[in-house]
Amino acid sequence: xxxxxxxxxxxxxxxxxxxxxxxxxxxxxxxxxxxxxxxxxxxxxxxxxxxxxxxxxxxxxxxxxxxxxxxxxxxxxxxxxxxxxxxxxxxxxxxxxxxxxxxxxxxxxxxxxxxxxxxxxxxxxxxxxxxxxxxxxxxxxxxxxxxxxxxxxxxxxxxxxxxxxxxxxxxxxxxxxxxxxxxxxxxxxxxxxxxxxxxxxxxxxxxxxxxxxxxxxxxxxxxxxxxxxxxxxxxxxxxxxxxxxxxxxxxxxxxxxxxxxxxxxxxxxxxxxxxxxxxxxxxxxxxxxxxxxxxxxxxxxxxxxxxxxxxxxxxxxxxxxxxxxxxxxxxxxxxxxxxxxxxx
Numbered sequence: 347x348x349x350x351x352x353x354x355x356x357x358x359x360x361x362x363x364x365x366x367x368x369x370x371x372x373x374x375x376x377x378x379x380x381x382x383x384x385x386x387x388x389x390x391x392x393x394x395x396x397x398x399x400x401x402x403x404x405x406x407x408x409x410x411x412x413x414x415x416x417x418x419x420x421x422x423x424x425x426x427x428x429x430x431x432x433x434x435x436x437x438x439x440x441x442x443x444x445x446x447x448x449x450x451x452x453x454x455x456x457x458x459x460x461x462x463x464x465x466x467x468x469x470x471x472x473x474x475x476x477x478x479x480x481x482x483x484x485x486x487x488x489x490x491x492x493x494x495x496x497x498x499x500x501x502x503x504x505x506x507x508x509x510x511x512x513x514x515x516x517x518x519x520x521x522x523x524x525x526x527x528x529x530x531x532x533x534x535x536x537x538x539x540x541x542x543x544x545x546x547x548x549x550x551x552x553x554x555x556x557x558x559x560x561x562x563x564x565x566x567x568x569x570x571x572x573x574x575x576x577x578x579x580x581x582x583x584x585x586x587x588x589x590x591x592x593x594x595x596x597x598x599x600x601x602x603x604x605x606x607x608x609x610x611x612x613x614x615x616x617x618x619x620x621x622x623x624x625x626x627x628x629x630x631x632x633x634x635x636x637x638x639x640x641x642x643x644x645x646x647x648x649x650x651x652x653x654x655x656x657x658x659x660x661x662x663x664x665x666x667x668x669x670x671x672x673x674x675x676x677x678x679x680x681x682x683x684x685x686x687x688x689x690x
Contacts, residue, residue, distance in 0.1 A: 354389025354406065355491055358382075361405050361431055362493045366423070366450060373422050377411060378497035384408040384490035385451065385462070391489055393573055405436050406449045408490070410500050413454040420452040455499040462486050464681040467506035473658050476514045477667045477688045479507075480678050481561070481568035488567070509565045513658045516623065520649040521666030522559040523641050526552060528664070530607065530630075531638040537600035549603040553591045556610045558669065560587050563617050568669065570678070586613050608639055615645065624648040662690070 362381050370377060385408055388394040411419050427436050427448050437446045459466045462483055465475045488504045495501055510518060529548050537545035557578050561568040564581050568574055578584055587610045594606025611629035618624050626648060630639040653659040665671055668684045677683045 353392070354387065354394045355383050355392060357405065357432070357434075358389070358407050359491070359493050362407055365427065365431055366407060366409070367494060369423065369426055370419075373426070374415070374419065377415060377419070378499075380410040380455070380492060380495045380497055380500040382408050382490050382492035382494075382500075384458075385486050388573070390486065391569060391573060391577070393576060405431055405434055407451065408458075409450050409452045410455050410458065410497070411452060413456065416452055416454055416457075420450075423450050423452065424448060455503055459487065459503055461681065463507075464685050466503070468503050471506075473511075473514050473517075473655075473661065474685075474688055476510055477518075477661075478681075478685045479667070480570075480669050480684060482570040482678065483681075483684075484567040485569055513653045513655045515562070515565075516649045516653050517658055517661055518667050518670070519559070519562055519618070519623065520646045521664050521670050522555055522562060523646050523649070524664035525555045525666075525670065526559075526607075526611070527641045527643070527646070530604070531633040531636065531640050533607075534600040534604055534638040535636075545600050545603065549594055549597075549600075549607070552607050553594055553610075556587070556591055556607060556614070559614055560584075563614060563621070570675075571673070583613060583617060604639055611641065618645075623652065 366381065370379065383390055383406065387406065389406075409419070424447070427450070430436060436448050438449070439446050440449075453461075456466055459468075463475075463479055465471055467475075484507055488507050492500070509515070529552055533545050533548040533552065536542075536548060554574075557574070558568060560578065560581055560583050564583065566577070566581065569577050579588060581587075590606045590610035590613065592606075594603045594610070597603045597606060608630045615624070615626065615629040619626065624645055626642050626644045628642050629645070631642050632638075633640040650659055665688075668678065668688055671687055672678065677687055
């Protein structure tokens with residue numbers, strides 16, 4: 347494999363084992379640390395390709411050390427790291443920056459967690475902490491590979507962030523069903539008054555919510571928009587649900603769109619009931635006397651009734667997690683903005 351064919355994780359792993367690891371062993375032989383490729387970047391998800399290499403791609407490594415050692419380790423690496431590795435420069439500037447420096451990102455586990463999540467899940471997390479976590483933010487902590495781990499700090503944090511507590515999970519699931527309930531009848535109504543574009547827009551929004559619900563039911567964190575569909579197709583339900591949502595997106599009339607979305611909801615309800623989260627057998631019912639469908643209200647009622655924690659059961663109806671509240675990138679990439687957005 348040539349350097350140009352090497353993906354980011356493979357390059358990062360080799361960089362650690364051949365350069366950074368030996369340097370740490372020589373200069374800091376007793377230092378507990380974890381090393382891997384975490385944080386932002388398509389390579390963290392294993393999805394980088396030749397296009398990814400036109401910016402912010404290269405020799406990157408995440409190195410987690412005790413707080414007291416961060417500054418010293420960073421300075422030593424700056425002093426000792428070579429100019430290049432396998433023909434690639436070690437020091438380069440990210441987009442919007444001018445300073446060229448190495449990208450062994452030396453930090454402590456606690457600082458990394460607070461910068462990506464706004465809290466440390468090892469110390470316990472409130473419902474609002476959980477709701478402030480976007481799927482992408484969670485993936486930046488849990489998805490990337492580890493190359494070495496002589497401390498349990500990072501591993502314990504990743505275990506703590508593996509998935510929502512059950513009560514929060516039920517609330518988030520209920521919010522997806524509520525979102526579908528609010529818009530599914532509108533899709534047909536828009537088409538019936540001649541607004542085909544409006545009907546298609548609603549259909550696309552509904553499809554996104556259906557796909558998000560699929561991630562939630564499989565206890566998988568969804569990535570940001572670029573990779574949302576790609577990782578959806580790795581879900582176990584992707585073939586069945588994907589065929590239905592594809593038909594909804596392709597349909598040239600509202601009846602076909604409604605049929606596709608209803609079929610996807612039927613499949614997801616079966617999976618949800620198999621998890622003992624609900625006992626409802628029908629995903630959709632008629633919307634009054636109109637020729638439209640809506641989710642069976644019993645689905646949301648059963649999800650919420652199964653929540654043991656009174657404070658979670660009575661969280662604002664339908665608002666849900668930050669991913670369910672907004673798709674505004676400037677909010678989703680800002681920890682404090684995310685936390686503020688779910689404060690009410």
